[in-house]
Amino acid sequence: MSALLNTLIPGDADFPTPGAVGLHDALLMHVRFAEPYSKVTSLLPKGFALLSQEERSKALIQIEQKHPSIFNRLIVGVYSLYYTNPKVAIIIQRLTGHTAHPPQPAGHQVAPFDPKFLSIPAARSQLYRSTPETDNA
Amino acid sequence: MTDVVIVGAGASGGAAAWRLARAGFKVTCLEQGGWIDPDATPSLRPDWEIARQTTHHPNPNVRAAPQDYPVDDTEAAIKPFLYNAVGGSTILWGAHFPRFRPSDFRTKTLDGVGDDWPISYEDLAPYYEENDRMMGVSGLAGDPGNPPRDKRQMPPVPMGRAGERMAGAFDQLGWHWWPADVAINTEPYGEGRGACNNCGPCDLGCPHGARSATDVSYWPQAIAAGVQLITGARVFEVEIDAQGKASGVVWYDRQGQVQRTRAGVVALASNGLGTARLMLLSTSKRFPNGLANDTDLVGRRLMHHPTGMVTGRFLDEMDGWAGPFAVSILSQQFYETDITRDFVRGYQMQLLRSDGPVGTAVGGYLPRVPWGQGHHARFRDVFGHTASLTVTTEDLPRMENRVILSTHLTDGDGIPAPKMIYSLDDNTKKMITHGIDRATEAFNVAGAADIATQSLVADAGFHLLGTACMGSDQATSVTDLNSRTHSVPNLLILDGSVFTTAAALNPTSTIQALALRAADALTRDRSNMQVAS
Numbered sequence: 240m241s242a243l244l245n246t247l248i249p250g251d252a253d254f255p256t257p258g259a260v261g262l263h264d265a266l267l268m269h270v271r272f273a274e275p276y277s278k279v280t281s282l283l284p285k286g287f288a289l290l291s292q293e294e295r296s297k298a299l300i301q302i303e304q305k306h307p308s309i310f311n312r313l314i315v316g317v318y319s320l321y322y323t324n325p326k327v328a329i330i331i332q333r334l335t336g337h338t339a340h341p342p343q344p345a346g347h348q349v350a351p352f353d354p355k356f357l358s359i360p361a362a363r364s365q366l367y368r369s370t371p372e373t374d375n376a
Numbered sequence: 377m378t379d380v381v382i383v384g385a386g387a388s389g390g391a392a393a394w395r396l397a398r399a400g401f402k403v404t405c406l407e408q409g410g411w412i413d414p415d416a417t418p419s420l421r422p423d424w425e426i427a428r429q430t431t432h433h434p435n436p437n438v439r440a441a442p443q444d445y446p447v448d449d450t451e452a453a454i455k456p457f458l459y460n461a462v463g464g465s466t467i468l469w470g471a472h473f474p475r476f477r478p479s480d481f482r483t484k485t486l487d488g489v490g491d492d493w494p495i496s497y498e499d500l501a502p503y504y505e506e507n508d509r510m511m512g513v514s515g516l517a518g519d520p521g522n523p524p525r526d527k528r529q530m531p532p533v534p535m536g537r538a539g540e541r542m543a544g545a546f547d548q549l550g551w552h553w554w555p556a557d558v559a560i561n562t563e564p565y566g567e568g569r570g571a572c573n574n575c576g577p578c579d580l581g582c583p584h585g586a587r588s589a590t591d592v593s594y595w596p597q598a599i600a601a602g603v604q605l606i607t608g609a610r611v612f613e614v615e616i617d618a619q620g621k622a623s624g625v626v627w628y629d630r631q632g633q634v635q636r637t638r639a640g641v642v643a644l645a646s647n648g649l650g651t652a653r654l655m656l657l658s659t660s661k662r663f664p665n666g667l668a669n670d671t672d673l674v675g676r677r678l679m680h681h682p683t684g685m686v687t688g689r690f691l692d693e694m695d696g697w698a699g700p701f702a703v704s705i706l707s708q709q710f711y712e713t714d715i716t717r718d719f720v721r722g723y724q725m726q727l728l729r730s731d732g733p734v735g736t737a738v739g740g741y742l743p744r745v746p747w748g749q750g751h752h753a754r755f756r757d758v759f760g761h762t763a764s765l766t767v768t769t770e771d772l773p774r775m776e777n778r779v780i781l782s783t784h785l786t787d788g789d790g791i792p793a794p795k796m797i798y799s800l801d802d803n804t805k806k807m808i809t810h811g812i813d814r815a816t817e818a819f820n821v822a823g824a825a826d827i828a829t830q831s832l833v834a835d836a837g838f839h840l841l842g843t844a845c846m847g848s849d850q851a852t853s854v855t856d857l858n859s860r861t862h863s864v865p866n867l868l869i870l871d872g873s874v875f876t877t878a879a880a881l882n883p884t885s886t887i888q889a890l891a892l893r894a895a896d897a898l899t900r901d902r903s904n905m906q907v908a909s
Contacts, residue, residue, distance in 0.1 A: 244749065246751075247747040247748065247751075249748070249749055270445055278905050323422060337758060342577060343417065346575040347575060351531070353535075353556060363520045366479065366552050367520075367711075368478065368713075370496065373497065
């Protein structure tokens, strides 16, 4: 079944294929994603794994066009489980600096707001419209 | 028997419960959801982004939790976003906390469209102040786009790299911008609430209590003031007596047993969808078309904030995953009506940061990263390199946009689900087009490498407004200026259902200010209040 997943996310010099990080088992065990995975798998043509990458892509495009809802749910599942896989998260951290840890409890460092940016906008004239009540206030 | 029963423990229910209990009322609040454990927030887990796509998805039809009710959105251009828990939809909000402008209350007088509210900005101003103090607001005084007001409780949230870049672009274009007012602590504020650590996904909850929600702001104080809060209580009918006054509510408990709470005053605070649903469910000989629905206005005039989206991709890192995802800076340059344009009223542009890896790949601000060859190349191009401007437009009320009861969907207790019927009018479409052009211009000036646009974000039904509108004319509105229904004097509507018009701004601070004001009016009129016999 890695042929299906590895066609969706082929992997490259930095990133592993889904098959290499155990996505097949993860999908089968997931309470929400197992169903679309099984359904799309059942729609694959015979001998899918033996096809070339290009032929596999064509077959999946046909399934996506005929069954957009279930295919969409599979993509959400594949991307969700792939990009939260610890091995993938470590690669993203190395490439981008985005932490492989959950966002809490550590959070992120961001420079605090600097009032120096406001010199131009603070000098603008009133931009909101008055009403009879604001005129009388 | 309780003095006041409130249905819903969200933004407005929490505020009103606190205010009324402090005034001496015996208050009971019924909430179909439960308490959210801050230590169980998904942002503490490695699979936090999966939660966003599943168990913590803002669309109840996707989330499908036991406490949720489904929404029939088959005839709605915008899909529902809401949450059922103590705190309501503030549990998953971005905490953008602007006030309406004075002109938002006078669209008929100023622009000849919509209707004037029976109250003004000035009537609400003291309640905005009080609500800010309770929720905790970070921001900065001096915005030329809004009337002068008190200093915020805390300084603004960080702008981030994208914020600084876009602020420079707005300055070059000569456009208004200002740091957003947000209900997020940039310093410790409130009871046991810490400061934001810029983790990003405010929508998943905040273990530090930095992002305000009524479960950490109003509710602890409301309970201390004596409010009885019952969770797991799904109200399905407001009962009336022979004289047509509200006498209480009927609800299912968690075991599916029918319970009844009698009250002198019934207050609905279940958002523009849930409140309309409950009123339509509450039929009787006196109100065969639904409670307080003599004029067939209950459920009608449904308003959202139709939103377009423009996303710029920069060659340099924006680190948009850091900082509160929905708030940074905003521009109200095109907010007020300008007769040289081909539409009336206006819109706000709000800068959004960006997403984590899953959100980036699945798509949202940008189209989905395509599967197949080139997937990772595209992922590298966009992840951490983008920022987005929303084009958040004013949605003028129309009778045909409405909430009705679904004929085929029910919740877990067999109660008919609400159905939204909603489309955009030409004025709104022109506004979005104009806004997308302007936001694109801003990204070009900011040096974006490429720009993607969405003419309508379907998953943006987070502001559910107008379905039991406020007005001075009983023939054209459901409630009076104090949020009391015209035809049932002891029935209050506390949520965004009462909005006469929607403005083009996030509504929560206005919803809560109205709820506080309604509570004070009830307190003031207590001795003359008509209650069920």
